[in-house]
Amino acid sequence: MVFLVIIIILAFIFDYINGFHDAANSIATIVSTKVLTPFQAVLWAALFNFAAFFISKYVYGEFKVGNTIAKSIFEQYITLKVIFSGLVAAIAWNLLTWWYGIPSSSSHTLIGGFIGAAVTNAGGSFDVINYAKVLPTVYFIVLAPFIGMVVAFIITVIIVNICKRANPYRADNWFKRLQLVSSAAFSLGHGGNDAQKVMGIIAAAMVAHGGIEGVHTLKDIPSWVPFACFTCIALGTLSGGWKIVKTMGTRITKVTPLEGVSAETAGAITLFLSESLAIPVSTTHTITGSIIGVGATKRLSAVRWGVTVNLLWAWILTIPISALLASVVYFIVSIFI
Structure with a gap:
């Protein structure tokens, strides 16, 4: 029982780190356009991160994304050591990428760590992976930013054509107000998608422990x-992730209030779509794709592709590096437990 409690505490720590690591996703555009101060922005985002609990519970009626995470490894291969090792690796990679200001995916970090530890536990066999659950997540490494990019491009083009005769000053003020709405929507999507991933890990730990009466699936927790x-x-999220805010809000492309509305709305649509499909996606990938889509409406050169390519490398490497880290942690833990 002590080991289970330690794992649950670690899961909450990862959840907290996920919040400040991904705070930039929700607030980068609204801060860069000076609609809100950094403190106001994180407070706004945190409020709607928490409000997502009620959306998931009472609108969707279940925590679908959490269920996908819990079932990404076949149940017979899930042990407390596997979960512990995956969490330690995920926390380490999240902190490292945060330190260097790299907006990597907390979701894929967690999945990579979980898989790496489970494969090591099974003696290197990849039969532990439930590909029916994992492959859609892998596909959305590419699809989520692409969907965000395309939707943001379309929304921006539509808005620009509708407002081309509007008074620039009045239009800018309206879009600043609308950015509060779009940022809130994106924060709802972020909270609904990311908080559930930790729920899935805790549910898997409770089932693996076997000592929690009546807990057999995510619905039983x-x-x-x-x-x-x-x-x-x-x-x-309240703690913020200022290094990543700088990358997301200014280094990819300069963003106006109109473009902020487009990027956040596109990101929110993508996140709500993925939650309805029970697919855990990266909010980082999603909003980055949306920001690129917005930048591309001006001209392709408006997007700083050098920065974007570096981000892509971080995305590609996240799952394998997290898996490798978890494998090393599992090996060390096995010596003592």
Whole structure:
């Protein structure tokens, strides 16, 4: 039971780190356009991160994304050591990428760590992976930013054509107000997608422990677990991730309030779509793709492709590096436990 408690605490720590690591996703554009101050922006985002709990529970009626994470490895291969090792690796990679200002995916970090530890536990066999659950997530490494990019491009073109005769000053003020709405929508999508991933890990740990009466699936977990997960990610968002805010808000392309509305709306649409399909996606990938789509409406050279290529490399390497880290941690843990 002590080991299970340690894992749950680690899961909440990861959830908190996920919040401040991904805070930039929700607030980068709204800060860069000076609609809100950094403190106001993180407070706004954190509020809607937590509000996503009620959307997932009472609108969707279940925590679909969490269920996908819990089932990414076949149940017979899931042990507490596997989950512990995956969490430690995910936390380490998240902190490292945050330190260097790289907006990598917390979601893929967690999945990579989970898989790496499970494969090591099975003696190197990849039969532990439930490909029916994992492959859609892998596909969305490419699809999520692409969908965000295309939707943002379309929304921006439509808005520009509708407003081309509008008074620039009045239009800018309107889009600043609308950015509050689009940012809130994106934060709802972020909270709904990311907090559930930790719920899936905690549910898997409770099932693996076998000592929690009545807990056999994600639906059986105590009600305090989802509440605590959404609270932790909101508190993490309050802490902010200023290094990544700079990358997301200014280094990819310069963003106006109009473009901020387009990027956040496109990102929110993509996140709500993925949650309805029970696919855990990267909010980082999604908003980055949306920002690129917005930049491309001006001209392709408006997007700083050198920065974007570096981000792509970080995305590609996240799952294998997290898996490798988890494998090393599992080997070390096995010596002592």
